[in-house]
Amino acid sequence: QAQLVEFGGGLVQAGGSLRLTCAASGFIFSVYNMDWYRQAPGKQREWVAVITKGGSTRYADSVKGRFTISRDNSKSTVYLQMNSLNLEDTAVYYCHTADFWGRGTQVTVSS
Numbered sequence: 001q002a003q004l005v006e007f008g009g010g011l012v013q014a015g016g017s018l019r020l021t022c023a024a025s026g027f028i029f030s031v032y033n034m035d036w037y038r039q040a041p042g043k044q045r046e047w048v049a050v051i052t053k054g055g056s057t058r059y060a061d062s063v064k065g066r067f068t069i070s071r072d073n074s075k076s077t078v079y080l081q082m083n084s085l086n087l088e089d090t091a092v093y094y095c096h097t098a099d100f101w102g103r104g105t106q107v108t109v110s111s
Contacts, residue, residue, distance in 0.1 A: 002026040004095045009105030012085055016109075020080040022095030022102060029076035032098060036069060036080045038091035039104075045094070051078060062088070085109045 008020040022034070033052045039045040049059045049069040057069050068081040078095060085107075092104040 002098075002100045004097070004100055004102035006093060006095050006102045006105040009093060009107045011108045011110060014086055014109055014111050016085050017081070017083045018085065018107060020082065020093055020105060020107070022078045022080075024076040024078070024095075024097070027097075027100075030073040034069075034071060034078040035096040036078075037094045037096055038089075038107075039094070040088075040091040043091075048093070049080065082107070087111060 003025045005023045006020060008018060010018060012018050031053050033050055035050045036048040037045050038048050047060060048063055049057065049067060051057050051069045051071050059067060066082065066084045069078065071078045082089065087109050090107060090109045092106050094104045095102040
């Protein structure tokens, strides 16, 4: 059974950094593209970034140049390094692949 578990969220001041981790299990991690999404209070869930099985990356315009997605296939793990965080980055961040979602990790950016 596929499982995605996110951690690494927390409270950070504007301008700070956080690294999110998504630990995957129950499927052949290396053959799947992996995404990060986020959902802010009162808003729809939005796509943040993807890393393909080949290691190519793409980002939403709102995070381009500030966030970096990476993966370690040996650990079945995907990361999201978030720098220069601002108030608009406050959201629950979710790991996603195929039909599977994690439960999310809360990121709160304070002024």
